[in-house]
Structure formats: structure tokens, C-alpha cells
Amino acid sequence: MRQNTNIVVMGGGSWGAALAHQLRQNKDLKCQILVRSAQTAADLARGHIRQLPAITDLPGFTVTDEAACLGKADVIYLVLPVSAHADSLAQIQAYAGAGTAVVLCAKGLVSDAHKGGLFLPEYAASLLKGRPVAVLTGPSFADEVLSDLPTALLAASRSTDLTAEIAVHFSASSLRLYQGTDIIGAALGGAVKNVIAIAAGICTGQGLGDNARAGLITRGLAETMRLAEHLGADSRTISGLAGMGDLVLSCSGPHSRNMAFGLALGRGEAVPPSLAEGRFSAATLRARAEHESIELPICFAVDDIVNRHADIHARITALLSRQAGQE
Missing domain, CATH: 1.10.1040.10 (N-(1-d-carboxylethyl)-l-norvaline Dehydrogenase; domain 2)
Known part of the structure; x- marks a missing residue:
């Protein structure tokens, strides 16, 4: 993994904040959260997560509402609801470098006129023009991850280099990352x-x-x-x-x-x-x-x-x- 790897977490909800909290434990990473709302940015900057008000002792996050930050990202973690993926993937294509990998962290399907529904890697592949893609998934509640309780997840991608890099990203965290190639x-x-x-x-x-x-x-x-x-x-x-x-x-x-x-x-x-x-x-x-x-x-x-x-x-x-x- 590159030193000072630039990570952008797209999404300032509870799961985006939880992943960003674990990623920032790795001092070789520069991790920031990209959000759409100035209020969300202000809340996260002081360590407040709107969806989890009972969690009060977090240090502030590095946050921006400027999509241009995607242009400097080495890896992007997409942690927004499925309904926001069309706009988010379009932003990634507009700003991020051609080789910047995208890690899909939501769970669900996107409606499709031909097949009825597309799983997220299928949908992303149709829009990301050959960009490296992975899925990060597994049994996990955001509040427990924010509390540094042990959690096991799977990083899956057709690129074993990418899943190995994701595992290194979380190597200083309370997450235990398993790797696989079965992204669907x-x-x-x-x-x-x-x-x-x-x-x-x-x-x-x-x-x-x-x-x-x-x-x-x-x-x-x-x-x-x-x-x-x-x-x-x-x-x-x-x-x-x-x-x-x-x-x-x-x-x-x-x-x-x-x-x-x-x-x-x-x-x-x-x-x-x-x-x-x-x-x-x-x-x-x-x-x-x-x-x-x-x-x-x-x-x-x-x-x-x-x-x-x-x-x-x-x-x-x-x-x-x-x-x-x-x-």
C-alpha cells in the first residue's frame, strides 16, 4: 500500500462514519468523508452522528462537501443508500482518476427495466467503465463498529490486489477483513x-x-x-x-x-x-x-x-x- 494513501468515504451516515472511524486508525491513510449537507459536515467535524446521538465521545472527522476531493482519491468507499448510487457514480466518473477503485458498501438492488433489478456490482459495472470495484459486506451494526467492538467483514472483488489493499486499510482497526473473489x-x-x-x-x-x-x-x-x-x-x-x-x-x-x-x-x-x-x-x-x-x-x-x-x-x-x- 502507498504511504499517505488518500481515502474518500462518500456518505456521512452512521455506516459511513463507522468505516471512516476504523480507517483513520491506520496512520498511513488520509481519510476524509464527502457529504452533501453543510449541516452534516458540521456535525461530523465535531464527532456527532445524527443517526446515533447516544455516541458522544468520538473525535471529530475530516469532512468536506466539495466533490472535487474525489480527484485526489486513491480509493473511494461508496457508503450511500442505493437510491443515491446513480448520482454518486456519476460524480465519481466526473472527478476521480480512471484507475481509482470504488468499494461498494451498501446492500440492495437498483431497479432495472430489463432484468427487474441489478445487484450493485452489476449496476456499477455498467457505469464505471472498467474501473476496479469491490464489495465490502458482512454482519455489522454501525454503533458497534463505532464502539470498536470486534467485527468480521468480507471484501470481495475480481481483483485480488484490491481486496488485499482493502484489508491493509483496516489492518489497525477492530475489523477483521476476509477476502474473496465472488463479488456477485x-x-x-x-x-x-x-x-x-x-x-x-x-x-x-x-x-x-x-x-x-x-x-x-x-x-x-x-x-x-x-x-x-x-x-x-x-x-x-x-x-x-x-x-x-x-x-x-x-x-x-x-x-x-x-x-x-x-x-x-x-x-x-x-x-x-x-x-x-x-x-x-x-x-x-x-x-x-x-x-x-x-x-x-x-x-x-x-x-x-x-x-x-x-x-x-x-x-x-x-x-x-x-x-x-x-x-
């Missing part, structure tokens, strides 16, 4: 678990018990594996941090926003707007699976409930009435 499997695992976690929340909110939730998580993992294998991903990726690891964490309780979304639905409560992004994940995942002619019963049931106004009890009954096949 890594992105797919993180996207599908969002929807399965909503289902786990609905299951818990309906009072169906721990046995039912365990069965749902297991069959959700099978759905993830089915789609991954169809798209040429490695099943070992889905049984690792990016698949099973992230799924187990996201289905463990309301610390997970997607499970909290499902819990509210299952209990018949109003869903806070901050949780409602799971609706989009369910719709785009279903669209992609139907394009590929892959059946995902749990994911389709979630889409029926959150986007098509299906009755929760009736939809659960229909799922449970399906004939159980060979495992």
Missing part, C-alpha cells in the same frame, strides 16, 4: 437478507415463536443459495459472512432496521419512515427473481405484504400450507 455472491447475500429479515420480524411480531423464526431463517438461506447458484455465485460465499453471517445478525432482533420493520408490521403498528426502505428491496428482488424464473416463496410473500397489501395472516397460512419437499 457477496452483493446478493447482503441484498436478500434485507428481505428475509423483514419476514423474521413479521414472524416474531405475529408471536409465532422461536422455532418458526429458525425455520424461516434456514429456508431463507436456501432461497438465497438458489438464486446465487443460478447467477453463477459460489455457494461458499452464501454460507459465509456475506450470506449466513449477515442473515443471522439481521434476523436476531430490532437492532436490525429490516427486522424492526417486520416487527412493526407483524404487530399491526405504524412503520416509521426510516424503516420503510425495505419495501423497495422486496420489490426489486422479486422482479429480478421473476426475470430469472427463480421461485423465492418467502421473499415473494414479503413483497405481497409490504407492497401489494396482502393480509399477513392469510399469506403466512399460504406459506405454511406449501408442500415440504426434500432438503
Whole structure:
């Protein structure tokens, strides 16, 4: 790794701040956060993260709202919601050098007229003109990373040089970085678990018990594996941090926003707007699976409930009435 490597983290939310906090532990890096809001920049400069007000003892971050900083970046960590990726990738193309690598840190799909939905590496490849790309994913809550609690993540890219460099970036941090080459499997695992976690929340909110939730998580993992294998991903990726690891964490309780979304639905409560992004994940995942002619019963049931106004009890009954096949 180059000394004084310039890192730009695009996104000043809780996960962007968490990654920047870990990156700045490496004194060979110059790390700054690029944000869109002057207020967010001011908050981060004094160590305040709006989404996590209980965390109060952080030193201030190096922050800018000038996109021209991308021109000096050696590596860019893109840590913005999926809905912001079109504009963000256009900014990267406009300002960053041709060889500047991009690390995708969000989880989800982008709507696509042809395939229904594109996983983030697929979408990025269509816009970044051959630029090196990686995915950083795995079971992780931002508040725990900001508190320097141990966390294991996967860096996946077709470039083993890039994943090795990412691992070095975090070598002084509390993150343990594993490396892989299955970039589609890594992105797919993180996207599908969002929807399965909503289902786990609905299951818990309906009072169906721990046995039912365990069965749902297991069959959700099978759905993830089915789609991954169809798209040429490695099943070992889905049984690792990016698949099973992230799924187990996201289905463990309301610390997970997607499970909290499902819990509210299952209990018949109003869903806070901050949780409602799971609706989009369910719709785009279903669209992609139907394009590929892959059946995902749990994911389709979630889409029926959150986007098509299906009755929760009736939809659960229909799922449970399906004939159980060979495992």
C-alpha cells in the first residue's frame, strides 16, 4: 500500500462514519468523508452522528462537501443508500482518476427495466467503465463498529490486489477483513437478507415463536443459495459472512432496521419512515427473481405484504400450507 494513501468515504451516515472511524486508525491513510449537507459536515467535524446521538465521545472527522476531493482519491468507499448510487457514480466518473477503485458498501438492488433489478456490482459495472470495484459486506451494526467492538467483514472483488489493499486499510482497526473473489455472491447475500429479515420480524411480531423464526431463517438461506447458484455465485460465499453471517445478525432482533420493520408490521403498528426502505428491496428482488424464473416463496410473500397489501395472516397460512419437499 502507498504511504499517505488518500481515502474518500462518500456518505456521512452512521455506516459511513463507522468505516471512516476504523480507517483513520491506520496512520498511513488520509481519510476524509464527502457529504452533501453543510449541516452534516458540521456535525461530523465535531464527532456527532445524527443517526446515533447516544455516541458522544468520538473525535471529530475530516469532512468536506466539495466533490472535487474525489480527484485526489486513491480509493473511494461508496457508503450511500442505493437510491443515491446513480448520482454518486456519476460524480465519481466526473472527478476521480480512471484507475481509482470504488468499494461498494451498501446492500440492495437498483431497479432495472430489463432484468427487474441489478445487484450493485452489476449496476456499477455498467457505469464505471472498467474501473476496479469491490464489495465490502458482512454482519455489522454501525454503533458497534463505532464502539470498536470486534467485527468480521468480507471484501470481495475480481481483483485480488484490491481486496488485499482493502484489508491493509483496516489492518489497525477492530475489523477483521476476509477476502474473496465472488463479488456477485457477496452483493446478493447482503441484498436478500434485507428481505428475509423483514419476514423474521413479521414472524416474531405475529408471536409465532422461536422455532418458526429458525425455520424461516434456514429456508431463507436456501432461497438465497438458489438464486446465487443460478447467477453463477459460489455457494461458499452464501454460507459465509456475506450470506449466513449477515442473515443471522439481521434476523436476531430490532437492532436490525429490516427486522424492526417486520416487527412493526407483524404487530399491526405504524412503520416509521426510516424503516420503510425495505419495501423497495422486496420489490426489486422479486422482479429480478421473476426475470430469472427463480421461485423465492418467502421473499415473494414479503413483497405481497409490504407492497401489494396482502393480509399477513392469510399469506403466512399460504406459506405454511406449501408442500415440504426434500432438503
